[in-house]
Amino acid sequence: METIYIKNMVCNRCIVSVLNIFKTEDYTVESLKLGEVVAIKGLKSEFSNLSNALEKAGFKIIENDNDALIEKIKVALIHKIEIGETANLFQALAEKFGKTEAALSKLFSKSEGLTLEKYTINLKIEKVKEHIQLGQLNFSEIAYSLNYKTSSHLARQFKTVTGMSMSDYKSLGSWDRKTLDRIV
Incomplete structure (x- = not known):
């Protein structure tokens, strides 16, 4: 069983799309949430085929820890804004990810070319x-x-x-x- 982080998953329709791609590519999905899939590779599964199918649908497999953290930050922000929990937003993110607000902001800016606030x-x-x-x-x-x-x-x-x-x-x-x- 492996955890695969997926970029550009932002809504429930994305979850359905990604689930269908994993099933088509012969993966058994154990759990699925925005930005993250826990799956078991099937006998006929090819990782490159999965990656290509995801990219064709507008998603991308995240291959390093910093990119995975950036995607988790994005998903958390989208969720907080969707449910209206925007007070002390950056402090909540820092606590959730065990980093300082400054460290998260610096990492985000460096990776995305845009400040976390913007x-x-x-x-x-x-x-x-x-x-x-x-x-x-x-x-x-x-x-x-x-x-x-x-x-x-x-x-x-x-x-x-x-x-x-x-x-x-x-x-x-x-x-x-x-x-x-x-x-x-």
Whole structure:
């Protein structure tokens, strides 16, 4: 049994896709969660075929510990933002991974060419776009759900990242959203 770390798994559909690829390539999957698969190789399994099939679907096998940690950080951030737990985010990550906030930030920046803070802001902005598109929350409620102190702080950040106000974005009708695996 081996643990294989997978890059670009960001949602439940990714889990289904990766599961299907592993089954097609004759692996028995013991457990599967975002970014991580524990599987047993079948008799007809070829690791290169698995790798190629995953890459064809937009995923990639992670081959070193630092890249695996970066992917775990991304998955943890996506999950925290999805459930609205954004207070003390970097401190929580540091505790979870047994590193200092500075060490995680430095590793992330070096690997991704983007600071951990900027990546988190980009994730939040994509979540804001989703909320706007769904039309279920007003701007103040969106800001509150993402743990912003004020809706004006969110509005400034949204404009800085997207180049337009949230109202302008809302009135577009044809929304430009990035998939979470394409933020970095």
